[in-house]
Amino acid sequence: MKTVSVYLKHILEACEKVEMMVQDLDKEDFMDKDWITREAILRQLEIIGEAVKRIPNEFKLKYSEVSWKDISGMRDYLVHEYFAVNYEMAWETAISDIPKLKKKIVEIALKENIKISLIP
Template identity: 45%
Template structure:
């Protein structure tokens, strides 16, 4: 998500649509996020149920399988609306798992 935000910083939708390299990079990042989402264990998804896991995976599928062009409005909405909403949740999950790894390392050196 950090990379997506970096790629679009200071850019509006029209510029984003016209810049193939930038939009391709952002779309690729969304594909990676969606693919990673599909590999998250179900118990984690249930624990953090407020994250729209299914929508994140679905975004990847829509981008991968949309052969006749990209729906830039859909991508832009995800950039400007969805990411700011879910980023704190994802950061919390990463923080929780980082803490668990540190605890596990200390208990099982």
């Protein structure tokens, strides 16, 4: 059984990958042209949501300032409604929510004495 630290590391790694992918990407390319990067970003959002689902509820209650339910809901939406994904919402999540989530996960890891390494 994996520990919370493993899931937090998975979330952090996926956040970093999303940040790297959107760094030189504009909204128009995300929406219309660069479907490969768009699909890669969606996959990382799925990974984040799946990792969140596996974190024990007690831990989520301890850090209730994180929108755990919304994050896992995004995963469910991406997986089960794959044929009708709202790319506008995915873009906003990638550029606005992911940096905030990354910051929060780093703070939690520090509080929990979980060793993390950021992608250089």
